Amino acid sequence: MYIIFDYCCLLLFLAMSMNTEQQACVICKVKDEGPTAKLGTKGCMSLVTVSKKKGDLLCVSPGQIVHLECRRVYCHPNQLRTSKEKSDLSSSVKTRKSGETAFDIESKCIFCGTDAKQNENNRGYDVFPVRTLEFQQTIKNVCKQRNDEWGNDVLCRLEFVHDLPAAEARYHQVCRVNFRTGYQIPTPYKSPVNSQTRKKGRPTKKEIEDAFFDTMKYFENHEHDQVTLSDLVKIMSELCGDDEAYGTVYMKKRMIEHFGDAIIISELNGKHDVVTFKSTAHSILHSFYNRNGKQDSESEQKAIILTAAKLIFSDIKSGEYSKEIYPTASEIMSLESNVKYVPESLQIFLNKIIDNKQGEKKIASIGQAIVQAACPRSVIAPLQIGLGVQVHHLVGSKMLLESLHSLGFCSSYQEVLKYESCAAVTQGTTIHTTNNEFVQYIADNVDHNICTLDGLNTFHGMGIIAAVTPRLKTNQIIPRVHVANEEVTDIAKIDIHFYKQKSNKMEEMIFKHLIDLADIEEPLRELDFLIKIARPLGVQSSGWSGFMQMVHHGKYPGESSLVFMPMIDMSASDLSCIFSTLHSVVSQSNQSNTTPVLTFDQPLYWKALNIIENEPSESKIKSVVVRLGGFHTEMSFLGCIGRIMENTGLKELLATAYAENTVGHMLDGKAINRQSEDIFL
Numbered sequence: 285m286y287i288i289f290d291y292c293c294l295l296l297f298l299a300m301s302m303n304t305e306q307q308a309c310v311i312c313k314v315k316d317e318g319p320t321a322k323l324g325t326k327g328c329m330s331l332v333t334v335s336k337k338k339g340d341l342l343c344v345s346p347g348q349i350v351h352l353e354c355r356r357v358y359c360h361p362n363q364l365r366t367s368k369e370k371s372d373l374s375s376s377v378k379t380r381k382s383g384e385t386a387f388d389i390e391s392k393c394i395f396c397g398t399d400a401k402q403n404e405n406n407r408g409y410d411v412f413p414v415r416t417l418e419f420q421q422t423i424k425n426v427c428k429q430r431n432d433e434w435g436n437d438v439l440c441r442l443e444f445v446h447d448l449p450a451a452e453a454r455y456h457q458v459c460r461v462n463f464r465t466g467y468q469i470p471t472p473y474k475s476p477v478n479s480q481t482r483k484k485g486r487p488t489k490k491e492i493e494d495a496f497f498d499t500m501k502y503f504e505n506h507e508h509d510q511v512t513l514s515d516l517v518k519i520m521s522e523l524c525g526d527d528e529a530y531g532t533v534y535m536k537k538r539m540i541e542h543f544g545d546a547i548i549i550s551e552l553n554g555k556h557d558v559v560t561f562k563s564t565a566h567s568i569l570h571s572f573y574n575r576n577g578k579q580d581s582e583s584e585q586k587a588i589i590l591t592a593a594k595l596i597f598s599d600i601k602s603g604e605y606s607k608e609i610y611p612t613a614s615e616i617m618s619l620e621s622n623v624k625y626v627p628e629s630l631q632i633f634l635n636k637i638i639d640n641k642q643g644e645k646k647i648a649s650i651g652q653a654i655v656q657a658a659c660p661r662s663v664i665a666p667l668q669i670g671l672g673v674q675v676h677h678l679v680g681s682k683m684l685l686e687s688l689h690s691l692g693f694c695s696s697y698q699e700v701l702k703y704e705s706c707a708a709v710t711q712g713t714t715i716h717t718t719n720n721e722f723v724q725y726i727a728d729n730v731d732h733n734i735c736t737l738d739g740l741n742t743f744h745g746m747g748i749i750a751a752v753t754p755r756l757k758t759n760q761i762i763p764r765v766h767v768a769n770e771e772v773t774d775i776a777k778i779d780i781h782f783y784k785q786k787s788n789k790m791e792e793m794i795f796k797h798l799i800d801l802a803d804i805e806e807p808l809r810e811l812d813f814l815i816k817i818a819r820p821l822g823v824q825s826s827g828w829s830g831f832m833q834m835v836h837h838g839k840y841p842g843e844s845s846l847v848f849m850p851m852i853d854m855s856a857s858d859l860s861c862i863f864s865t866l867h868s869v870v871s872q873s874n875q876s877n878t879t880p881v882l883t884f885d886q887p888l889y890w891k892a893l894n895i896i897e898n899e900p901s902e903s904k905i906k907s908v909v910v911r912l913g914g915f916h917t918e919m920s921f922l923g924c925i926g927r928i929m930e931n932t933g934l935k936e937l938l939a940t941a942y943a944e945n946t947v948g949h950m951l952d953g954k955a956i957n958r959q960s961e962d963i964f965l
Contacts, residue, residue, distance in 0.1 A: 310344050311354040319352045334359050390452050394423075394441050395434075395459035396473040412457055414448040426464055434469060458502075470502060495523035496530065500542060503559065513539075513549070513557040532557060560601060592633070599627035600658045610703055610762040611666035619644060622667055626651030653692045664695070664764070672700040705767040710760055712775050715750055715847055715876045722841075723878045724751045725849075725869045726913070728885055729856030746856045746865055748849035750872070754842040776850040783863035789897045862892050866905040880908045886916050919953040926951030 308315045310323070310331075323331070328344045335342035344350075393400040393411075400411045414420070420442060427439040445451045458470045499520045503511055513532045516539075521529035530538060536549060539559065549559050615621045623631070623644055634647045652665035672695040675685055685697040695703075715723060730747030849872070854861035866882065873880035884892055889912045899906055912920065926934075930951070938947045 307349040309351045309354055310342070310348045311350055311358050320349045321352055321355070323348045323350055330359070331355070389441070389445055389448075390454070393456045393459055393473065394448070394453050395438055395455050395463050396469050397437070397441075398456075398473045400454045400456055411454055412460075414453040414455065416449065417447065420448045423463075430463075430466070434463070438463065492524050492528050495520050495528075496538065498523060500539070511559055513559060516559070596627065596629050596633060597658060599629045600655055603627055603655070605655075605659070605663045607662055607664055608764055610664060610706065610764055611669060612759050612761060614759050616666045616670035619648065622648035622652065625666060626655065630654060657692050664699070668693075669695045669699065669703060672696070673703060676700050676704075702764070702767070703762070705772055706764060707762050709767050709771055709775060710762050713849055713872070715752060715756070715872065715878075716758075717752065717756070717876045717878060720754070721756070721878070722753045722881075723873070723876060724753075724881045724883060724911075725749070725872070726751060726883045727856075727865050727869075728888070730851060743853070744856070745854055746852040746861050748851070748865065748868070750847040750849060751844050752847060753844040755845040756847075778850050778852050778864060778868045780852070780854070780860065781864045781867050783859045783895065785859070785895075785898060787898055788894070790894050793897075857887065857891070859891060859895065862888060863895055863905075866892065866895065866908055870904045870908060881911060882908055883911045883913050885913060886920065889916070921953070923951075923953030926953060 309320065321327075323344055323346055325346050327350075328346055328348075331342060331344050331350075391399060394414075424439065424442055427435040427442070429435075442448070445453065456470075456473060459473055462468065462470055499516050502519055503516060513535050517529055517532055517535055520535070523529075536557070539547060539549075547559055549557055626634075626648060630651050631647060634651055635643070638646050638650070649667055652667045656663050656665045656668050671688070671693065672685060675681075675688065675694065676697075682697050685694065685700060688694045689696045717723060725748060727746055727748045730743075730745055732743040849868075852861055852864060852868075854864075856862075869880045869882050882892070889910060892908075892910050896905055896908060896910060935947055935951060938950065942950070
């Protein structure tokens with residue numbers, strides 16, 4: 285208390301001892317004759333509190349002078365809010381200047397930092413999303429190896445996000461290649477291309493010319509790709525704007541003026557106005573023979589190898605390849621077709637290196653791998669896509685496909701999935717037959733363990749296939765187009781028809797009287813007698829298959845082909861599922877103009893027959909011919925014999941030769957092999 289009292293007395297003494305002439309205002313620091321007030325202890329504390337909120341360093345003491353208007357404006361609440369907003373704005377500006385702003389990783393290229401927008405159906409030019417975490421670690425290692433300004437910028441962007449795939453990061457393929465190979469940012473992406481960073485107003489003539497020359501540098505650095513005039517116009521528009529970029533006609537004229545006879549503008553692989561360098565054999569050999577100065581043997585050897593590589597690459601680029609359609613099955617399986625796919629100069633080169641019995645197959649495989657690597661965006665090699673589809677069908681491993689693709693042996697995982705989607709949409713579910721084919725549908729339950737969140741669910745539904753005899757020989761051309769998931773779902777859809785039984789006509793079914801077997805004339809009785817006589821005499825005779833070939837007349841229809849139909853995600857024993865299967869078979873048969881014949885096993889056969897019999901006469905499924913499968917027919921026949929001979933001592937007799945549990949299965953018709961071969965036949 286004494287200390288505070290002494291401090292207040294000291295302040296009053298200082299105030300009283302100050303000069304009596306007019307003082308300056310503590311806020312505006314101006315002396316004038318406006319209304320003023322002398323600050324007391326409470327007034328000083330109020331001004332100090334306000335100055336702290338505003339971020340000022342205002343030092344006041346009792347006895348000082350302040351203008352009434354200055355104090356009113358200084359302490360007004362609106363002035364406090366405005367001051368705070370300015371403070372926040374200045375701090376944010378400082379943050380931006382210090383490089384701490386968040387990089388827009390969803391719409392910018394992680395390498396060059398320019399726009400890399402990607403839509404669902406219309407993606408940006410050469411834009412790809414980041415799909416793996418290994419990509420992020422690889423780029424970090426490249427940043428450390430480069431150790432330059434560009435590498436440091438990319439490393440800062442990567443450190444900002446820990447999971448690039450989850451953040452939906454993307455990049456330009458051109459920027460990625462230049463970054464990993466040690467080059468600098470590609471010319472079209474050196475300057476920002478978005479509207480916010482572009483200068484306002486129309487670009488000058490010099491800026492348009494610079495954009496044109498930058499576009500030509502991009503074309504020179506990407507001679508491996510098939511670049512069209514439209515692609516170059518698009519790149520130029522990113523640099524100088526859509527309004528000032530050249531059109532395709534004027535771009536073609538300027539490029540001819542710029543490069544002269546060194547380029548060719550033609551249609552290639554279904555693309556119009558493809559621009560390529562005219563690297564003919566004559567020009568390559570001319571540059572080889574007109575080298576300056578004499579060189580040693582090692583340099584001469586390297587020059588020869590480099591010239592040979594240029595000649596081979598020139599032949600690869602001039603080849604007729606198409607990426608609009610996928611190779612057909614016959615092209616993939618034909619060795620002659622695969623060898624012709626490789627340019628002749630590359631065949632000669634590989635023939636000199638590869639010399640073994642299977643040389644043609646290896647030349648075709650290695651040659652197509654080289655062609656695919658030389659022109660990755662304009663070629664789909666038959667063996668590359670064929671191996672990818674085969675591996676995916678047998679193994680279903682994405683990691684294995686990506687590993688083989690990175691080594692250059694097969695197509696990528698994404699390309700394989702695209703091929704399968706295009707093939708599914710092209711083939712559809714309609715069976716295109718003529719009047720000579722017989723189509724039989726087979727339906728049965730199918731079980732499959734599928735990956736779920738808990739790992740416990742199992743797919744249990746109805747699977748349907750169609751057996752066509754004779755075999756359908758199709759060689760459909762599969763176009764390479766964008767296929768949405770909805771399109772695949774639409775073609776693999778079976779409408780569900782709910783079944784409600786109204787009556788049961790099967791209860792009124794009466795089996796017809798069977799004809800006595802003794803009265804049936806056996807047309808093959810003499811043949812059976814011949815077999816019984818020939819075997820004991822040891823005469824060499826044909827087996828059962830041989831006798832069948834002897835008595836059969838007419839042309840053999842040949843091998844059958846199987847066509848997989850859509851599945852029904854319902855229990856196969858459900859009546860609605862069987863009812864829907866019958867309707868689907870009728871619909872498919874009407875499209876292929878065939879009789880609907882459907883085969884079931886014993887339980888499903890009885891339910892399907894019950895459904896058909898209870899349907900009204902005008903129902904479509906009344907035309908379905910339901911058959912019991914051959915295997916189940918034999919099971920039913922042998923089970924009937926076991927049932928008839930149930931209490932005759934047959935079971936005990938068989939138990940002397942077979943295990944007791946096995947005898948039960950034999951009499952039920954389950955053990956087909958033992959029962960049919962050892963007993964009844």
